Amino acid sequence: MSKPKCCQKMPYVLKGEKKKYAWCACGESSNQPFCDGSHKGTNFTPIIVDNEKEGNIAWCGCKATSNAPFCDGTHSKLSL
Ligand code: FES
Ligand code: FES
Secondary structure, eight states: OOSOOOOOSSOEEEEOOSSEEEEOSSSOOSSTTBOOSTTTTSSOOOEEEEOOOOSEEEEOSSSOOSSTTBOOSGGGGOOO
C-alpha cells in the first residue's frame, strides 16, 4: 500500500486533552482518526502528537493533508 485510505473528506474535530495521541496515517484503523494497529504490514506508521492544548483539534480524515496529522484544507480539493 503506497497511498493512505481516505476515511472521510472532512476532518475529525475533537476536543483535545493533555495527552499523547497516535493519529492513523494509513486510514485502515477502525478507531478513526487514531491508530489501532491496523497499519501492520503497510508502509505507514502513526504520527504521535504530545498534545498540550485542550481546545478542539481538527484531525485530518482524508489522510492527504500536507500538515499531518492536522487538517490543512486539502480535503476540499479531492475529487470523488
Ligand atoms: Fe493507521 Fe496505525 S492503524 S497508522
Ligand atoms: Fe484531510 Fe482536511 S480532512 S486535509
